[in-house]
Amino acid sequence: MYTLIGGPQNRTFRVVWMLEELGLPYQRQYAKPHEPQVTEHSPLGKLPVLVTEDGTALTDSVAILTWLADSTGRMTARAGSxxxxxxxxxxxxxxxxxxxxxxxxxxxxxxxxxxxxxxxxxxxxxxxxxxxxxxxxxxxxxxxxxxxxxxxxxxxxxxxxxxxxxxxxxxxxxxxxxxxxxxxxREAYSSAVASEKSLAAPATA
Structure with a gap:
């Protein structure tokens, strides 16, 4: 189970869609740029952050997409080719x-x-x-x-x-x-859009 940190309407959507295309399990954690749960993993405070199953945090949407593709051997040409x-x-x-x-x-x-x-x-x-x-x-x-x-x-x-x-x-x-x-x-695109719509900011007192 991956944890994806980020809010809707930004580059986080790319990773949501990729996870849906690959059929990988994930949970979402709402956050805005520069919030503590983001800067804990990303010194620049940028979204998204993907936390892997072993707790490793990955940043930068392009790097995350590339890693997901390489680690699954899908949606990518072979490295070195x-x-x-x-x-x-x-x-x-x-x-x-x-x-x-x-x-x-x-x-x-x-x-x-x-x-x-x-x-x-x-x-x-x-x-x-x-x-x-x-x-x-x-x-x-x-x-x-x-x-x-x-x-x-x-x-x-x-x-x-x-x-x-x-x-x-x-x-x-x-x-x-x-x-x-x-x-x-694409079905996975629609699923990613639905995920974005369902992600609500946490209630504040």
């Missing part, structure tokens, strides 16, 4: 060129102190985001990003497309729009 190198390249492309822009926009929306925000930067971020989505679509070679099988980059890409929709970042690529719809129709 050329296909894995290609997979890791796609993972980094999504994190750097797509997620990075969304996170920058979020920071300038409400994360940074108000006097440090530059709202005008969002127009440039939206332009670059649309261009980078087209570049990702060009690399797709099948129903999933890597081809015929779902892998770690699919979790990341779909979550970023969800994020983009919420942030009003337009995706014009018909390839990515159709892909997004297919991924959201």
């Amino acid at each position: 050329l296909e894995r190198a290609r997979q890791d390249g796609l993972t980094q492309q999504i994190v750097d060129d797509i997620e990075g822009l969304l996170w920058m926009s979020t920071r300038h929306s409400f994360v940074l102190p108000e006097d440090q925000r530059v709202p005008a930067i969002k127009d440039s971020l939206r332009w670059e985001f649309a261009r980078n989505c087209d570049r990702l679509a060009e690399r797709m070679v099948g129903p999933f990003i890597m081809g015929e099988e779902m892998t770690v980059p699919d979790i990341l890409a779909t979550h970023c497309l969800d994020w983009a929709h919420a942030a009003k970042f337009e995706v014009s690529s018909e390839t990515l729009l159709a892909y997004h719809a297919r991924m959201r129709a």
